[in-house]
Amino acid sequence: MSKKALPQPARDEIRVEAVLQALGEPVRLQIIRALADAPQGIACGEIELPVTASTRAHHLRILREAGVLTTHTEGTRRISSLRREDLETLYPGLLTGILTARQ
């Protein structure tokens, strides 16, 4: 099984501006919440979203390049999961604070 990880910033390359900008979009927040319920990761296509596949891919890229999530390939699927540990180390409480809200 191939498990190539897609390009993403190292922990010390993550910038808080990029993270906040990535999170400040409703669809992306929806993605984050879906990922929070699946610690082992989730296939992009399985997340229910009100946008087309190409828009979904766009948002996933933004989140990945900001350092919020990590994605690796499994066959034709792409599995994404939150970079919880990295984010917790850099911005302790941030992710928890956001997820606690839940509306």
Added chain:
Amino acid sequence: MSKKALPQPARDEIRVEAVLQALGEPVRLQIIRALADAPQGIACGEIELPVTASTRAHHLRILREAGVLTTHTEGTRRISSLRREDLETLYPGLLTGILTARQ
């Protein structure tokens, strides 16, 4: 001394989407950081920013309407301060996480 507070959402009207969107802008993040150093509040004009006065007013309005800060009038000045307690209650750790980063 008049101390009228400008219109702002009540604690239970604050939406996490609005907060994150407000924070996901470099100039506004700069404002937040300046306010974090001044618990007693600060006059808008005293914050050093790379934008004109009207743009500054725009950003302050976004932050206020999102529920991130509160502003009251003192004479011809407007004093702003972070709504630390409200934010901490709604999204524990979020603000701390952001401010801890500091680049």
Added chain:
DNA sequence: TGGTAAGTTCGATGAAGATCGTACTACGAA
């Protein structure tokens, strides 16, 4: 009662970015 200083509001502009359809790639199965 002027004058000035702090700040807002409005309208215009330009840039950023969310969205989509289409074409493309990569992988697995028949």
Added chain:
DNA sequence: TTCGTAGTACGATCTTCATCGAACTTACCA
């Protein structure tokens, strides 16, 4: 090898929004 599925990349469009200048408001002071 051919087909179907998962997902990306690209180009176009449309919307959102950051920015500015100019005009306005309010308060303080001489």
